[in-house]
Amino acid sequence: MPNAIDHLAALTGYRDRDLLDVTLAHALMDLLQPCGVSVHKLVGETGQQRWLLRARLDEGQVTAVSDPPWVAFEDLPAKASVALRCECIDTQNIVVGAGADGRTLTLFPMLAEGDAIGVVEVDSAEALPEANQRMVNSILRIYRNFHGLLDYSERDTLTGLLNRKTFDEAFLKTAHAQGAPSGEGERRNEPVRSTHWLGVVDIDHFKQVNDRFGHLIGDEVLLLVARILRSTFRFQDRLYRFGGEEFVVLLRCSNEADAENAFERLRLNMESYGFPQVGTVTASIGFTEVLPGDGPSAAFERADQAVYYAKQHGRNQVCGHGDLVRRGLLKDSTKVGDIELF
Numbered sequence: 038m039p040n041a042i043d044h045l046a047a048l049t050g051y052r053d054r055d056l057l058d059v060t061l062a063h064a065l066m067d068l069l070q071p072c073g074v075s076v077h078k079l080v081g082e083t084g085q086q087r088w089l090l091r092a093r094l095d096e097g098q099v100t101a102v103s104d105p106p107w108v109a110f111e112d113l114p115a116k117a118s119v120a121l122r123c124e125c126i127d128t129q130n131i132v133v134g135a136g137a138d139g140r141t142l143t144l145f146p147m148l149a150e151g152d153a154i155g156v157v158e159v160d161s162a163e164a165l166p167e168a169n170q171r172m173v174n175s176i177l178r179i180y181r182n183f184h185g186l187l188d189y190s191e192r193d194t195l196t197g198l199l200n201r202k203t204f205d206e207a208f209l210k211t212a213h214a215q216g217a218p219s220g221e222g223e224r225r226n227e228p229v230r231s232t233h234w235l236g237v238v239d240i241d242h243f244k245q246v247n248d249r250f251g252h253l254i255g256d257e258v259l260l261l262v263a264r265i266l267r268s269t270f271r272f273q274d275r276l277y278r279f280g281g282e283e284f285v286v287l288l289r290c291s292n293e294a295d296a297e298n299a300f301e302r303l304r305l306n307m308e309s310y311g312f313p314q315v316g317t318v319t320a321s322i323g324f325t326e327v328l329p330g331d332g333p334s335a336a337f338e339r340a341d342q343a344v345y346y347a348k349q350h351g352r353n354q355v356c357g358h359g360d361l362v363r364r365g366l367l368k369d370s371t372k373v374g375d376i377e378l379f
């Protein structure tokens with residue numbers, strides 16, 4: 038069946054997760070010739086999850102549609118509001134239900150390491166024959182294996198956050214997207230220039246944690262900090278562990294005050310968390326705006342200078358590079374167009 042093999046080759050040919058979901062939708066459209074295929078992923082913390090549309094293709098449509106990267110979390114449908122998807126994901130089984138205009142919806146769970154992370158919905162005039170259901174399940178198994186390989190190469194093994202290797206590419210995509218309308222502007226029909234912000238988060242006196250409590254407890258602190266990062270920021274924000282006790286956040290928000298508030302929220306969440314055995318652990322945070330044409334190393338360097346300033350002035354605080362420059366406390370080292378790598 039060369040057609041299926043071609044699709045599998047296409048599916049495993051990309052390292053970009055967005056393209057992977059779009060390719061999956063195209064493959065199923067071609068192989069099953071249904072009225073439509075859509076790929077939905079669950080986003081958000083357990084208990085508050087919502088559905089994000091990753092790719093939808095309808096009959097005769099060439100380009101897949103998806104929710105935009107800046108969609109507001111609250112605007113997405115809540116998990117429980119889509120009963121068939123909920124049943125599919127909770128039972129981790131194929132679910133067949135009634136679609137629009139007498140058509141049939143067949144839902145397949147997308148699994149990753151034993152968890153259901155999303156649902157593929159096939160909208161067809163007739164019920165899908167069993168052979169086709171088996172074929173979809175086989176393709177989803179390959180998708181899952183490939184996803185696992187991507188995770189293995191792109192994620193930090195201790196915390197599950199993205200690793201440093203993937204940062205440059207994501208950063209350049211982000212800097213390129215500067216100026217796209219933000220979600221808030223879109224809702225009010227008045228585009229607001231969106232900005233991205235890069236924050237460097239460095240745990241304070243982490244060496245003392247290791248020295249006093251041992252490396253295993255040190256590792257547990259790193260894991261819990263990663264969890265606090267995930268619960269503090271939005272699902273679209275990108276979270277990295279750069280190694281050691283240094284974390285990096287790439288977030289999208291409309292102005293400096295909002296970025297500062299987000300990082301301050303992180304600082305407070307850390308300060309108020311009771312780390313088992315260790316007690317209180319704090320972090321020093323530096324952040325900077327991602328400028329159009331910015332390079333990853335230049336932006337990182339600015340945020341790192343702000344962290345250094347925070348460390349030198351008492352730790353457990355958030356410092357913005359722009360603010361420090363305006364107040365004459367740091368020299369303006371803005372280097373637009375720097376494309377050198379770390």
Ligand SMILES: Nc1nc2c(ncn2[C@@H]2O[C@H](COP(=O)(O)OP(=O)(O)OP(=O)(O)O)[C@@H](O)[C@H]2O)c(=O)[nH]1
Pocket residue numbers: 195239240241242243244245247251252253254255256259280281282348352
């Ligand atoms: N447990 C654990 N420790 C790590 C890991 N990676 C780096 N470290 C430790 O992190 C510590 C970093 O120490 P320093 O760079 O001196 O920084 P610090 O003690 O946090 O001091 P300040 O940053 O100045 O507040 C070192 O003791 C490293 O051994 C890891 O994966 N697990």
